[in-house]
Amino acid sequence: MMKSILKPLLLTLCCFTGAAHAASDKPNIIFILADDLGYGDVHCLNPERCKIATPQMDQLAAQGMVFTDAHSSSSVCTPTRYGILTGRYNWRSRLQNGVLYGFDQPLIPPDRLTVAGFLKTQDYRTAAIGKWHLGLGLPTTHGKTTRGQRATNVDWKGRISGGPVELGFDYYYGISASLDMPPYIYIENDRFVGECTTTKAFHRKGPAHADFEAVDVLPEIGRQSVEYIQQQNADEPFFMYIALTSPHTPIAPSDDWKGNSELGVYGDFVMQTDAVIGEIVSAVDASGLAENTMIVVTSDNGCSAKPSKAKELEQQGHYSSAEFRGYKSDLWDGGHRVPFIVRWPAKVDPGSVSDQTICLTDLIATSAELAGSKLPETAGEDSVSFAPALKGEPMDSSRKGVIHHSIGGKFAYRQGKWKLLLATGSGGWTKEKMPAGTVAQLYDMTADPGEQNNLYNSHPEVAQRLLAQLQSDVKRGRSTDGPELSNDVPVKLKMSGLSKKGK
Known part of the structure; x- marks a missing residue:
């Protein structure tokens, strides 16, 4: 009788242990995307000509691997984000040039597999926090789609469609587009957090929540990210896509960061961006999950020359594009060669460097390999796994360039x-x-x-x-x-x- 009771109990325990072991074999993945951060804005990547202190990213690089030849798939915001989440170049979609705005319709259709959607099939919890900038189906008061930067027909109490929670993310908290694009209001999952009852202008004028201030957004993304990490455990792997709003315009460092860089507000904002990244990494370390968590820090494109006053910075000895030509928007490498730092204590040697050429479209193929699975042949068309490079091995790429x-x-x-x-x-x-x-x-x-x-x-x-x-x-x-x-x-x-x- 005792054996008959113990046998199913042991089987249950074995199954539970096996499931926990399988979960632990799959790394947690945290992808932190800065906004308009130049390759040369990270001190350890540009030690001779970077005059901005970035101790948190420097430490992360010392603890992991730096990719010196990493590229965003586009030299501007929306196209790169499309490529990151889908593993597909944006120009294969309707977006042939330019970017979307805060009231524009969704760029990613619901049947397009995203990295979050794929990882959900591999038993990952998935979250997106921060800037979306891929279009949303905003609810309207008369059924017609929103148009223009000052749309007045938004139903602030209605349900938002076509966003992160319909594209594979279990949870979302952030804003619809860039920090200089209305509507200026937070979104949680598929609902606005409150209503826009006033008008503000953080470069572009449009509907805003009365309490929304540009200076608060970067710290809020940091807080939300830390809280999400604190809710995780070792039994279930998780994927986080954290899209920061900095140092993109409006360049709005908090008061306690103003003057810290001695290079003006752009340098201050880069320093605050570095600090928020440090808060997120510290939360991972405090959670006890650091050993099997792969943290990636990168940028959606190069530094934006005009708002950063890049030429004035260069006169002070700071070169946001390092030795590369051009800036955000350009085909020259200053437009799309981006910082790319990976820390994964269980697999990546501290202080390692890879000069293999990679693209931000490579996230989905890499995630599939790390999860021990394969993508469908109709997904990730322009994605190649950089997992071998993390071990110092050549990438097995069928992509010619x-x-x-x-x-x-x-x-x-x-x-x-x-x-x-x-x-x-x-x-x-x-x-x-x-x-x-x-x-x-x-x-x-x-x-x-x-x-x-x-x-x-x-x-x-x-x-x-x-x-x-x-x-x-x-x-x-x-x-x-x-x-x-x-x-x-x-x-x-x-x-x-x-x-x-x-x-």
């Missing part, structure tokens, strides 16, 4: 040391005089990371090879191995004079 994209819809293609730009200039906001007769640009990024010596005329065979591969990646609907897929809309390569050279 990485595609860069500017705010103006211009393309560039990076393969090994070579980079081809289908543009006569930056492709973005940076205005620099180019030599007469420039039709395209080709750079050797090993010998010339600052993109100063255009080799297009002297190496036409390289340019044509890269162009052919880019055209193939666009046409096939994917840049990785697998069945051909379709882009959502026709994609045109804006090649300036390069098309005259033939294909």
